[in-house]
Amino acid sequence: AQKVTQAQTEISVVEKEDVTLDCVYETRDTTYYLFWYKQPPSGELVFLIRRNSFDEQNEISGRYSWNFQKSTSSFNFTITASQVVDSAVYFCALSEKDNTDKLIFGTGTRLQVFP
Amino acid sequence: GAGVSQSPSNKVTEKGKDVELRCDPISGHTALYWYRQRLGQGLEFLIYFQGNSAPDKSGLPSDRFSAERTGESVSTLTIQRTQQEDSAVYLCASSLGGRVGSPLHFGNGTRLTVT
Secondary structure (H helix, E strand, O other): OOEEEOOOOEEEEEOOOOEEEOOEEEOOOOOEEEEEEEEOOOOOOEEEEEEEOOOOOOEEEOOEEEEEEHHHOEEEEEEOOOOHHHOEEEEEEEEEHHHOOOOEEOOOEEEEEEO | OOOOEEEOOEEEEOOOOOEEEEEEOOOOOOEEEEEEEOOOOOEEEEEEEEOOOOOEOOOOOOOOEEEEEOOOOOEEEEEOOOOHHHOEEEEEEEEOOOOOOOOOEEOOOEEEEEO
């Protein structure tokens, strides 16, 4: 069965520190998609990135980067030089080919960035 | 509209009453999802609609929960005989559907409090 594990419940850092949020997934499919969403204090979920199972290239977008490793079933998210505005709950999610777009979410990691 | 719209934004109801939550997806999005988020927890999948296909109801927690969607438009989630454990934020999302891995776009949710 598919499952997403975010072992870090809460992380606190000081501004400008780098921080990595871990995500480990389980799936029987060879074709699947992984996602990260951000949920700021306002509550709305914001899509950050999608990665398919055939593309293991790491991706960088500004201060955000993602490290996808199929060998360890991990899709970790790093924020470089964190800022107070990065404070939010971050969710990792998985969708499988046979389940089309239905997302299975991890329990989230609450990131607090202090000035 | 520009995004997924949910109403009401807040709902307080007495235990035992029925409630209806509404979701207006992004125009052109064929897929629609309902998720539940209990306080401080992750997102729990409830139900998924894709076009005219039979909905995936595998996440509905009990027969008190039901949802309908007319065509590719508005959806209504109904909870009958509400219980205190139903208190949560109910999130609706839509996506282009038809393509595995389409990002979900979430509404701001309806915060349901059962007293």
